[in-house]
Structure formats: structure tokens, C-alpha cells
Amino acid sequence: MSEKKMYVEKPASVIISRRTFLKIVGIGIAALAIGTYKLTDIIAQRNKYIKIRQAGQYKDDQIVRNQIAPASHLNRMIPKFYREFGEQPLSEITEELLHTHYEPRIKTFPLEV
Amino acid sequence: MTEVLRHPASSRIVHIVHMVCWYVLFVTGIITYFNLASDATKAWLMELHIYFAAVLTFITIAYVVVTPDRAFLFLKEILHWDKDTIAWWKNFGGYPYKFFGKYKFYKYFENLWFAKPGCPPQTKYNAGQKLLGLSVVASLLILGVTGWCLYFFPQALGKYWAATFFNWHVWVSIVVTLFVTCCHIPLVIINWPDFVSMFRLGSGTVPLEWAKHHNPKWVEKELVEITEKE
Amino acid sequence: MVSTNSKNNKYVATKDIPNDGIVSKQVKGMSVTKVNTFKEPPDARSGGGTFRKGELKGIIRINPKRCVGCDTCTKVCPSNAIAGELGVTHRIELDRCINCGQCLINCPFGAIEQMSFVDEVLSKLNDKNKTVVAIIAPAVRVALAEEFGYPPGTLTVNRMYRALKEAGFKIYDNNFAADQTILEEGTELIARIAYWLFGLKELEIEVWGTKAKFNLEHFEHKPLPQFTSCCPAWIRYVELYYPRLIPHLSSCKSPQQMAGATAKTYGALKVWNVKPENVYTVGIMPCTAKIFEASRPEMCNAWKWLKENGHIPENTPKFPDVDAVLTTRDLAELFRRLKINPVMGDDEEVRRPQEDFEYYSGGATIFGTSGGVMEAAIRTAYCVLAGKEPESWDFVEVRGYTKGVVKATIPIPLSSEFRKLTGADVFDLKVCVVNGIKNHIDAVVEDAIAGRSEFHFIEVMCCPGGCVNGGGQPVNPMGTSWIDPILPLPLKA
Numbered sequence: 011m012s013e014k015k016m017y018v019e020k021p022a023s024v025i026i027s028r029r030t031f032l033k034i035v036g037i038g039i040a041a042l043a044i045g046t047y048k049l050t051d052i053i054a055q056r057n058k059y060i061k062i063r064q065a066g067q068y069k070d071d072q073i074v075r076n077q078i079a080p081a082s083h084l085n086r087m088i089p090k091f092y093r094e095f096g097e098q099p100l101s102e103i104t105e106e107l108l109h110t111h112y113e114p115r116i117k118t119f120p121l122e123v
Numbered sequence: 124m125t126e127v128l129r130h131p132a133s134s135r136i137v138h139i140v141h142m143v144c145w146y147v148l149f150v151t152g153i154i155t156y157f158n159l160a161s162d163a164t165k166a167w168l169m170e171l172h173i174y175f176a177a178v179l180t181f182i183t184i185a186y187v188v189v190t191p192d193r194a195f196l197f198l199k200e201i202l203h204w205d206k207d208t209i210a211w212w213k214n215f216g217g218y219p220y221k222f223f224g225k226y227k228f229y230k231y232f233e234n235l236w237f238a239k240p241g242c243p244p245q246t247k248y249n250a251g252q253k254l255l256g257l258s259v260v261a262s263l264l265i266l267g268v269t270g271w272c273l274y275f276f277p278q279a280l281g282k283y284w285a286a287t288f289f290n291w292h293v294w295v296s297i298v299v300t301l302f303v304t305c306c307h308i309p310l311v312i313i314n315w316p317d318f319v320s321m322f323r324l325g326s327g328t329v330p331l332e333w334a335k336h337h338n339p340k341w342v343e344k345e346l347v348e349i350t351e352k353e
Numbered sequence: 354m355v356s357t358n359s360k361n362n363k364y365v366a367t368k369d370i371p372n373d374g375i376v377s378k379q380v381k382g383m384s385v386t387k388v389n390t391f392k393e394p395p396d397a398r399s400g401g402g403t404f405r406k407g408e409l410k411g412i413i414r415i416n417p418k419r420c421v422g423c424d425t426c427t428k429v430c431p432s433n434a435i436a437g438e439l440g441v442t443h444r445i446e447l448d449r450c451i452n453c454g455q456c457l458i459n460c461p462f463g464a465i466e467q468m469s470f471v472d473e474v475l476s477k478l479n480d481k482n483k484t485v486v487a488i489i490a491p492a493v494r495v496a497l498a499e500e501f502g503y504p505p506g507t508l509t510v511n512r513m514y515r516a517l518k519e520a521g522f523k524i525y526d527n528n529f530a531a532d533q534t535i536l537e538e539g540t541e542l543i544a545r546i547a548y549w550l551f552g553l554k555e556l557e558i559e560v561w562g563t564k565a566k567f568n569l570e571h572f573e574h575k576p577l578p579q580f581t582s583c584c585p586a587w588i589r590y591v592e593l594y595y596p597r598l599i600p601h602l603s604s605c606k607s608p609q610q611m612a613g614a615t616a617k618t619y620g621a622l623k624v625w626n627v628k629p630e631n632v633y634t635v636g637i638m639p640c641t642a643k644i645f646e647a648s649r650p651e652m653c654n655a656w657k658w659l660k661e662n663g664h665i666p667e668n669t670p671k672f673p674d675v676d677a678v679l680t681t682r683d684l685a686e687l688f689r690r691l692k693i694n695p696v697m698g699d700d701e702e703v704r705r706p707q708e709d710f711e712y713y714s715g716g717a718t719i720f721g722t723s724g725g726v727m728e729a730a731i732r733t734a735y736c737v738l739a740g741k742e743p744e745s746w747d748f749v750e751v752r753g754y755t756k757g758v759v760k761a762t763i764p765i766p767l768s769s770e771f772r773k774l775t776g777a778d779v780f781d782l783k784v785c786v787v788n789g790i791k792n793h794i795d796a797v798v799e800d801a802i803a804g805r806s807e808f809h810f811i812e813v814m815c816c817p818g819g820c821v822n823g824g825g826q827p828v829n830p831m832g833t834s835w836i837d838p839i840l841p842l843p844l845k846a
Contacts, residue, residue, distance in 0.1 A: 015349070033202075060836075063492070064722040071719050083737075098563075099540035107654050113599075278835040282830045
């Protein structure tokens with residue numbers, strides 16, 4: 011039986027001191043934490059512009075509600091329209107001008123969604 | 124001749140898988156991005172791109188989870204920069220002199236700051252290799268995160284970040300692959316014992332003399348002699 | 354090589370246009386992305402596939418030079434109308450496309466383009482014989498300012514009216530038409546409920562001090578639940594994919610179309626006193642599907658009615674109710690070309706409507722947001738059925754915000770007349786709001802078709818969040834339309 015000498019690295023637990031280990035883990039966790047925080051922030055804020063625009067719409071509602079009307083039938087120009095032209099909702103004239111009807115676009119079978 | 128185990132089997136397998144995956148990803152990405160093929164080919168290449176990306180992601184995570192000691196040693200190596208590591212940059216480890224010093228034209232350059240011979244003692248990886256290691260680790264993170272975000276939920280990132288992630292993904296991969304192809308591969312081939320230790324169908328060892336010459340601080344501080352019975 | 358630098362796409366906000374210095378004081382968010390437009394191609398109205406002759410085809414198209422195949426548009430398209438694998442240039446399958454423009458406003462590379470009619474409208478503004486009427490949607494007024502460097506949600510009503518009048522438009526606020534829509538659709542809803550739930554064959558409702566009689570026989574063909582019909586992308590979606598739902602759709606036109614028809618009849622004859630055939634109506638919409646809707650061949654009822662009643666000569670060539678549609682972005686472009694700044698001054702708090710069609714209610718303006726049509730309808734229906742005003746005009750439980758589907762029950766205490774008719778004290782109005790067609794519509798529609806829907810009235814808006822996030826709005830680079838969670842993480846907005 012022959013013997014052969016060779017060199018190998020010492021075990022990692024010997025080479026890496028506790029301090030070094032914690033430094034590496036610390037850097038890793040910091041990178042992960044900052045990255046994850048930023049990414050989830052980006053994703054969570056993705057609809058912000060929609061909400062801001064909606065808030066603007068409701069602000070218009072508040073302004074107009076007090077100065078003109080809160081609901082459609084209280085807009086005084088609407089009864090004027092019906093008095094002078096439309097007669098009443100679902101009248102013949104509004105059926106002709108303000109209503110419509112729809113047809114399927116594919117007559118035999120609908121497209122699969 | 125005494126041998127030193129430089130790359131154990133686990134490291135070598137991970138390296139080869141990484142290497143293959145990386146270049147497949149790079150080539151499929153470049154062809155698709157720069158429109159170098161037909162639509163049908165690009166579609167197929169991108170499918171390949173995703174499969175290989177999954178393999179690369181898996182093997183990287185597996186490396187850290189299954190052999191954490193190797194992963195930590197590697198991270199420690201590339202993060203630990205001491206005086207000798209910084210000093211290496213003064214003349215790029217003596218490589219310019221080593222390659223070109225024997226030519227007559229070199230005398231015009233020999234007074235430049237990077238032209239001197241000699242090299243401070245290095246640890247397991249020299250400063251250039253440490254930089255490469257950092258680049259690869261950083262780019263694996265960047266490419267992995269941007270890539271998977273773009274694959275799974277580009278519709279949730281917002282247009283600015285989706286476009287930015289895309290640009291980072293493309294250009295980080297190009298820059299790092301250029302770095303790897305132009306520096307790492309030629310230098311690795313020039314240092315033949317290192318190349319052989321990584322790719323030989325046998326043990327990942329280098330001769331002790333070679334290790335003492337190139338990586339004296341590694342030999343001195345981190346190696347231990349064992350006796351292998353055959 | 355494809356240029357993907359979104360920085361190339363930014364506008365310099367108020368270069369060349371007068372401004373009163375307020376812009377520089379605003380905290381500027383990221384400026385909006387420029388959207389490329391193209392003129393109507395010669396064969397755009399030739400029909401074919403799922404398009405009838407006369408209606409516009411191909412309003413949205415993908416620019417192959419800018420598309421990188423990232424798949425974002427595919428993921429947000431409600432009708433799976435985008436073809437192309439990952440990495441390959443995508444293209445829109447027009448036969449499936451409902452023109453909503455969600456792909457356009459969500460493309461990270463600005464690669465999707467819109468058909469634009471700014472030149473036509475400008476030439477009509479210059480035509481002294483034409484009375485050009487601007488039909489302005491509610492959602493335009495909360496986003497127009499973004500095109501001029503202001504943060505989203507900046508309300509621009511008085512200032513926008515001034516700018517439009519300076520440009521030569523007459524104003525027919527789409528919100529006035531929305532009030533008309535509520536009257537028509539609210540009455541239709543009450544009629545359907547009276548016929549189907551209480552078996553009534555005729556109904557008498559008192560509105561504005563007069564009694565209106567309704568014969569309910571023809572509601573045999575109009576079952577519950579009633580679905581709103583103001584979203585043209587939704588309409589085309591139903592026509593293509595769920596034609597069996599058509600009887601459930603309200604017969605009302607959208608406010609835009611009501612406005613067009615009213616402007617050319619009542620508006621021309623009674624309010625403005627101009628020749629109806631010289632009225633040129635322009636929808637100013639947050640929506641690209643409205644461009645399609647205006648081109649629908651059946652939408653020429655004003656022309657028909659005017660001919661039948663002798664107001665225009667018999668041989669007048671056919672003209673549509675709405676002649677052209679500009680998106681919010683198009684309007685900004687028009688203002689830029691005319692060097693008019695619609696965000697000058699700071700006086701939005703006091704409204705001074707000057708003409709009939711500038712009057713609108715709070716219920717009308719919230720049409721621009723998901724749940725707004727529903728809330729407006731409830732505000733009026735409550736008053737009609739209860740005979741009194743609700744305690745609060747805010748029906749927060751029906752607002753969509755960023756929830757995909759909202760379900761609510763509104764208990765309405767019935768007035769004595771309705772108590773006699775129905776035999777009940779309270780009517781529980783069960784409503785549903787679908788906030789964005791993608792991912793949210795199928796269960797609701799399938800229940801309705803199968804006859805097992807629990808709802809009486811269902812509002813559907815194709816665009817998540819409502820029209821404020823429509824395909825014609827300024828493109829804000831910092832967000833997306835995706836309001837659903839990202840599985841497996843429950844990351845809600």
C-alpha cells in the first residue's frame with residue numbers, strides 16, 4: 011500500500027472566523043433586505059396614479075354637488091331638456107335618439123374568449 | 124510531485140454548469156435582442172433562454188444551500204481585499220510585463236505605471252479574479268432578479284421599472300460577458316494548470332510549486348497536509 | 354437594434370406655450386411618456402373580419418421597430434388579442450381587439466400607437482361655417498394637466514373650458530349627457546325590475562312634479578340583471594365573446610353618443626340656433642374605444658331624425674352623431690399646436706356654467722371612475738323609489754377603487770306609491786361593479802347568462818380603475834393597470 015501526500019484546504023469553519031462569517035451574512039442580508047424592500051415598494055405603488063386620478067374625480071363631485079347638483083335628476087338643465095325636447099325618459103323621441111340596439115358580430119357561433 | 128486540491132468536485136460541477144448556461148443564455152439573448160434570426164427562431168431561442176435561466180438559478184441556489192461551506196469560502200475570498208490585493212492593480216499582477224516584456228517595442232512602455240514586473244503575494248484568487256468573482260455574483264443577482272421579474276410579472280412593475288430592468292438585463296449581461304470572454308477565458312487558458320484542475324476528468328488539483336508561486340498566502344494560511352492512502 | 358430607452362420618449366412639458374409660472378412651482382412627478390400617433394389609413398373603414406363597413410379598424414397598432422416582445426401587453430389585454438411569443442415582435446389580432454388601449458398605456462417601451470384625428474379637428478376649427486362642439490368626458494379633467502407637467506389628479510375644469518372656447522369649441526360636457534344617461538338608464542332599470550320582479554305591466558313614476566307613464570310590455574325581451582352599456586370596449590367584447598348577453602345590455606347609448614345625437618338636434622335647434630348639418634361634434638375622451646364607437650354605422654340617429662322631421666333636406670349626405678374623437682393626449686397636442694395652455698390660473702373651486710350643456714351633477718362626473726355609473730344611478734333611483742333624498746349622497750360601498758369586483762346591497766325604503774305596487778317596505782337593490790374586464794368578468798357574465806345571477810344591476814368598465822385609467826389618458830411611466838395580486842405573493846396595491 012503506497013501513501014501519497016497532498017494538500018487540501020482547511021475546513022471552512024477553521025478558515026472563516028465567526029466575525030468574517032457574520033460580516034458576509036450581514037452584507038448578504040443587507041443586500042437582500044434593501045432589494046426586496048425596494049422591489050415590493052415598486053410593486054405595491056403600481057396603481058398609485060390611478061388612485062390619485064380617482065380622488066380628483068371625487069373632488070369634482072364634492073365641488074359640483076354643492077354648486078350645481080348632487081344627482082342627475084337635480085341638474086335643472088335636464089328637466090329643461092325633457093320639457094323642451096325629450097318629453098320623458100323612454101319616450102319615442104329618446105328611444106330614437108338616445109337608445110340603440112346591438113347584434114352579435116359572429117352570427118353562427120361566438121369566438122372563444 | 125505533491126498536489127494541492129484547488130477545486131473540489133462540487134465546485135467544478137457548478138462551474139461547468141454555470142459556464143454552459145451563461146453562454147447559452149447570452150447567445151440566445153443576443154440573437155433575440157439584436158434581431159439576428161427569424162421570428163420563429165427567436166421564439167424558440169427565448170424558450171431555451173427561459174429553461175437555461177431556470178437551470179442557472181437552480182444550480183446557484185443549490186450551490187449555496189447544499190455546499191454552504193464552499194459558497195462562504197468563495198464569498199469570503201472575493202470580498203476580502205487587503206493591501207496586497209490593492210497592490211496587484213499597480214501593474215495588473217505583472218501580466219503586461221509577462222506577455223509583452225520580451226518584445227523590443229516594450230521599451231517604449233517600460234516606464235508606464237503598469238509596465239513593471241513582479242507581483243505582490245496573492246491569496247487563493249488574485250485581485251483580478253476577485254473582481255471577476257464580484258462581477259459574476261453581482262450580475263447573477265441583477266440578471267436573475269430583473270430576468271425573473273420581467274418573465275413573471277412585467278405588468279406589475281410599472282412601465283419605467285419594466286423598461287429599466289430590461290435595459291439593465293441586456294447591458295449588464297453584455298458588459299460582464301465581454302469581461303469574462305476577453306479577460307477570464309484567455310488568462311485561464313494561459314494558466315494551464317489552473318485550467319486543467321477545473322476541467323480534468325479526475326481530481327481538481329494543481330501542483331504545489333505552482334500554487335506556491337501564484338498563491339503563496341493561500342498555501343501558507345489555508346492549506347493543511349493530509350496523507351491519502353491509495 | 355431596438356431602441357428601448359424610455360428617456361427618448363419624454364415630453365418637455367411646457368416649452369413654447371405660455372404659462373403663468375405655476376408649473377415651475379409644482380412638484381413635478383415624472384413627466385408623461387409621448388405616445389406616437391398615425392393618421393387614418395385609406396382602408397381603415399373598409400370592414401372585414403369582425404368589422405362592419407364604415408367602422409374604424411386598426412385604431413391601435415404595435416410599432417415593430419420598438420417592440421421587444423416583453424409580453425406586458427399580452428398580460429393586460431382583456432380579450433387575448435395580442436399574438437407573438439416572448440422576445441418576438443407582437444401584433445394585435447384586430448378581429449379580437451376591442452380597442453380599449455390597455456396595451457398602449459402599459460407598454461414599457463412606448464411601442465404601441467394610436468390613430469389620431471387632430472388634423473381633421475383643427476381644419477374644422479378653422480372652418481367658419483362649422484360649429485365645432487367639444488364633448489368632454491369626466492376623466493379628461495383629472496388628467497389633462499399631466500400632459501403639461503402637473504401631477505395626476507389636478508382638476509382642470511374652468512381652465513379647460515376657457516382653453517376650449519379660445520380654440521373655437523362650443524362646450525357640451527359629457528357629464529350633462531351622463532345625467533341624460535342616468536335618467537334613461539335609471540328609468541329602464543326601474544322598469545325592468547317592475548316587470549320581472551313584481552310582474553307589473555305598466556308603471557307610473559312622478560319626476561319633476563309630473564307623472565310619467567310607462568308601458569312595460571316590451572321589457573319581456575330585456576331581462577335582469579341589467580348591464581351598463583356606456584363602455585364601447587365592453588360592448589364590442591359582448592358582441593364578440595358573449596352575444597347571448599346582449600338582451601341584458603341596457604338599450605341606452607353611451608353618454609358620448611347621446612351627446613352627439615342631442616347636440617345635432619336639441620342643441621342645434623333649441624339651444625345654439627345653428628343649422629344642424631353644420632354642427633361638428635368632437636368627443637374628447639380618455640378612451641380609444643370611443644374612437645371606434647363614434648364610427649359605428651348605426652350611430653347616425655340625429656341625421657335620420659332631422660330628415661324625418663324636415664329639419665334638413667332629404668338629400669343631405671349621411672353624417673354621424675359624433676364626427677371625430679380626440680383622446681386626452683390628442684387634446685393636449687391640439688392645445689400645443691394652437692399654443693394654448695389649458696392649465697393657466699388657479700380657479701377651480703367656483704363653477705360658473707354659462708350654457709345648458711355646461712351644467713352637470715356630482716353623480717355625472719364620477720362616471721369617470723369605477724363604480725361611478727353605479728353610484729350615480731343609485732343616487733337618482735333611490736330618490737325616485739323612496740320619494741326622498743338619501744341620508745348621504747356618498748354610496749362608498751359601490752366604489753371600485755382598485756378592487757377587481759365589488760358587490761353590494763343597497764336597501765331602499767320604498768315610498769308609499771311603490772309600497773302599494775310591490776307589497777314590500779324596502780327594496781334591496783343588489784349591484785355589482787366589474788372594475789376592469791381582464792380577470793374579473795367571466796364569472797359575473799356566465800352567472801347572468803345562466804340565469805343564476807343574484808344582481809339587479811351590473812356596471813362594467815373595461816379599464817381597471819375606470820375611465821381615469823383609459824387607453825386615451827396620458828401615459829404615466831410610474832405605474833401599471835394591473836390591480837390584481839401578483840401570485841403567489843398577495844401584494845395588493
